[in-house]
Amino acid sequence: MDNGEKIDEKNEQLNNDGNEVNKYIKLKKFHAIMVLFIIVFLTAGITAFVLSFGDEKVVEKIQIRDREEFAKLYETFDSIKTNYIEKVDQDKLIDGAINGMVESLGDPYSDYMTADETKEFNETISSSFEGIGAQIESKDNNIVIVAPIKGSPAEKSGLRANDIILEVDGKSLKGMSSSEAVLLIRGKKGTKVNLTISRPGVKELVKLNITRDVIPVETVYSEMLNDHIGKIQITSFSEHTYSELVSQIDELKKQGMKGLILDLRQNPGGLLDQAIDISSLFVPKGEVIYQMEKANGERKRQLSNQKEAFDLPMVTVVDGGSASASEILAGALQESAGIKIVGEKTFGKGTAQTAAQYTDGSSIKLTTAKWLTPSGKWIHKQGITPDYLVKMPDYANLPYVDPELVLKKSSGNDQVSAIAKMLQVLGYKLDSVDGVFDESMEKAVIQFQKEHDLEPTGIVTGDTTIGIMQALRDKMLKDDPQMKKAVNVLKEQLK
Structure with a gap:
């Protein structure tokens, strides 16, 4: 969900004159920040999509000791360094202070990114990156999918817009920023990441085991x-x-x-x-x-x-x-x-942000305007x-079924019901789709397997699960009422 892995946030540079502006800001810790206007989407998060624009401004250097409103912050910093029982990482303290100020805004589109997070963010506009390929945003204290990238592992695994990522490899994402979540979700090609998903309209949590890959930015x-x-x-x-x-x-x-x-x-x-x-x-x-x-x-x-x-x-x-x-x-x-x-x-x-980068590679973006x-x-x-x-058909919202699950006769759960509904949409006859794997469903599965050169076991797992979901996706592309309407509207113009 790859600013766009935002899961993948895009660094979208804007200029009101249509020209991209690159600016660098020389700051000492706790100094004021020069800003560039950024339109963000998403997200992710988002969004997790960032559009930047703006005019150059003078950076006024103000020592924190000269600012009365920073007195408590400075005293706290000194107190922790002097009195805390364990050795303190000064840079971590500073990152935490800045991050805390930004998070206190309660704005999912304002974000502080460490140097590593900034690097991940910037890589999303290169020709390719390694990850699962999805756009995310931080929303209501959750990490939410905005959209998977076409042809990516995220899309192939069944991730969809509005899915909430609850956990990554067992670690909760509750309260994380989108940039923090990206660091957990991304990884080298060939490695796997386990996601726990909450999906609107689906009672049970969805477990996805996704193999990361190179995500080309072919658009x-x-x-x-x-x-x-x-x-x-x-x-x-x-x-x-x-x-x-x-x-x-x-x-x-x-x-x-x-x-x-x-x-x-x-x-x-x-x-x-x-x-x-x-x-x-x-x-x-x-x-x-x-x-x-x-x-x-x-x-x-x-x-x-x-x-x-x-x-x-x-x-x-x-x-x-x-x-x-x-x-x-x-x-x-x-x-x-x-x-x-x-x-x-x-x-x-529709909001716009201010962006700035520190000399240590970390960066910050703040909501400062809106676009109309x-x-x-x-x-x-x-x-x-x-x-x-024009809405897509109801079957477009059927839940993803984990290919690692083994569904067979006498099984009974929501996954069985989902597969039954998929088979029914694909034209196979079933006595019911109430979540019980009965004899009629077993026969339908065997028929599907024979027609798709799969071993006719009557069991839904692995390639059979993937094959059923792919067949449904192909049907959706063929039926696609939105595209059919677009064609008809265009034909009216061509008359």
Whole structure:
């Protein structure tokens, strides 16, 4: 859940003029911090998605001893160092003090990161990283999945948006920041991590044993549908997303594309300068992409810098996993380009943060502003409402079943019920789906195994469990009512 492992937080650099600003701040411990504005998503957490932007400011160096309000903090520091029964790590004390101040805000999007956590955070915008591949956020004192990355171990294991990660290898994540959780979840390729998940609508906890892998930051996928309708999916906004998108659009045009469906579902966000450039492909030059509002009410607008207009009909698809930068893009397309949106309400991440880095490599981000859609709507915790609300089928919410479980005749539990419902959706006849592994279910399992070149044991475990869930996923992609609606809306425009 890889800022985006946020589980994986994205370092999304923003600039109100559309230019990325890199700033370094020279600070001594307990000195004031220079800030850069950042839009965060998520998350994660999030979010766990961070969009940064801002103007350079002068750093005023103020010794802590000259600040009366820091007197108690300084005295406490000295008292612990002098009187505590054991030897004290001074750097750990300072990290704890800063972290405590940030956590006292009660804001899941404000965060203090140690040097190691900052390094993990920054790696999420590289070409690849090692982990499970999911975006997370800290929410209500829990670590919550925003969206798994396409093709990642997280997606393949069945992790989904709004899953709550309770434990990692038996260690509770309660009260942890998203950056702290990432350090536990990430790891070398080939190693395993055990997650305990609480899933909305599922009574029992879900246990997942996921093998970490290299997570490539490949973000744009395209295909040509029937009737020369092009489909492009953007899974996140990374360093090369804009150039990848332009390349895919050119290739689809060469194939005779007459209209485009832009799929932003399960996109947790990423680098905002990429979202700005992509928005500018479709939003007319000079039109607003988003607005930034500071605490004092001052607003600044980010305008489209369009160089060449996209001249084909277009529709966008979103869902609850579309967050942060993808919401900025969706809002700009809907309000400033008149492009219709299909799907479900987006995640709803609309705050902006201040970011700064210490000389020791640690860093801090604080919520300092909010971003608004072109018309001035604040979508935080509300999301963007599509022009056409279309839900996925109920079976899309069936719970993940651990392949290590052994389910056979006479077994009875929620996992049996889930598998029975999956088989029923896939067209197999069962007498009931009430959670009891009866004779009719055994026959259905044997039939499934024969049809998929698996040993016909009638037992659901291992490859059989994976095969059933994959078959359900394939059916969902084939049925996909949101994509079907998008195609129909686009066809109306092509008439």
